[in-house]
Amino acid sequence: MKTLIKNVSVYHNHRFEPLELLLENGKISRMGDCQGEACDEVIDGEGKRVAPGFFDIHTHGAVGVDVNGADAEGFEKICRFFASQGTTSWLCSVLTDTEEHTMHAIRMYKEWKKLKHRGAELVGIHLEGPFLCPAYKGAMPEHLLKKPDMKLLKAYQEEAEGEVRYITVSPEVEGIVDFIPYIKSLGIQVAIGHSGAGYETARKAIRNGALGATHTGNAMKLLHQHFPAIWGAVLEDDDVYCEIICDGRHLHPGTVRFIIKIKGLNRVVAVTDSIMAAGLPDGSYKLGVNDVVVVDGDAKLASDGTRAGSTLTTGMALKNLLKFTGRSLAELIPMLTENPARLIGVYDRVGSIEPGKDADLVFLDEDCQVVRTLVKGKVCYTKDR
Secondary structure, rough: HHHHHHEEEEEEEOEEEOOOOEEOOOEEEEEEEOOOOOOOEEHHHEOOOEOEEEEEEEEEEEEEEEHHHOHHHHHHHHHHHHOOOOOOEEEEEEEEHHHHHHHHHEEEEEEEOOOOOOEEEOOOOOOOOOOOOOHHHOOOOHHHHOOHHHHHHHHHHHHHOOOOEEEEEEEOOOHHHHHHHHHHOOOOOOOOOOOOOOOOHHHHHHHOOEEEEEOOOOOOOOOOOOOOOHHHHHHHHOOOOOEOOOOOOOOOHHHHHHHHHHHHOEEEEOOOOEEOOOOOOEEEEEOOHHEEEHHHEEEEEEOOOOEEEEEEOOOHHHHHHHHHHHHOOHHHHHHOOHHHHHHHOOOOOOOOOOOOOOOOOOOOOOOOOOEEEEEEEEEEEEEOO
8 A cells, every 4th residue: 555645845864845645555665756656645735834743651541431441442432532632652651550550451352453443553652650659649549559569560560561661650659760770671761750859869869760750840859949859850851751741831931931931842751641631522531430510621639639741732832832932833743653652662663754654643833733643554543514
């Protein structure tokens, strides 16, 4: 199956260029002048901009499906909704839960892989916990938090057949910093967060291999001029990627600009941290074992009003980034594409538009609205005219 995409401006080398794309067997095979090729399908982009598909590495669900309780069809439902938002790759974030329910979520992920797909690709699992600090638990159920248990983590990874790709840990939890090299040896990238760790403890976690910071500035001890703490450590380090939730609630727009200015455009990852309420009206929902109430799009625990994830989508995150920063689309796209792919270690196949990579593409109109999404060369979403 060969598909020609013409009359588009393609995001390549961090800028938009008038290029044609030839797709073959789910991959990008050529870029440039491709109209001499015999093709099975031609897509006229009508002057739209084409960017790499978005990659959401931190999300707990959408459209009525909670990752912790999802079945295979539920995961597929999320995938199809995400494609309508420009997301072509994502990690399912399993909130701290019982061993039984965590194993169930992993098994349902494997069952999803057996389905015929028509949406975003679920490329692995993110474990948000359970090795987290109770004082900064956020929406994590405190009674399910644990001290480091590498036997349990290895069991999760074995059940996932090596596809737990990302984990959030708190550096101050006794022993976890010393286990980071082992965690990475299992093929799991490490982020630090849900933490009140001191600066030196956080720095040691980074030296031992932690490369991400989970929803930076949220559920995290903040910067003080005398005690930089974990936030100071992740902002200072040139290698750490900082997740940010750009819904206008988790971070003030000025804080978003501040983080980007300090970290640079190549070390910030826009995430949604969305829950099952994303794409749905206000109401009562679940986040793992928690009851959540959403009012005016703001998700909070029913028990104490603690903010509990978001109702954000990647498409809205991009629009908010444009509004909050005043930067160009070309500058901001890596936060939703290249940066998460590099952090998770899959940039060899997704995250940019290059020959040989998966044909995961999002078409944006003049208002940066998603109008078409392709996953592995297949059209998974087209906006109604």
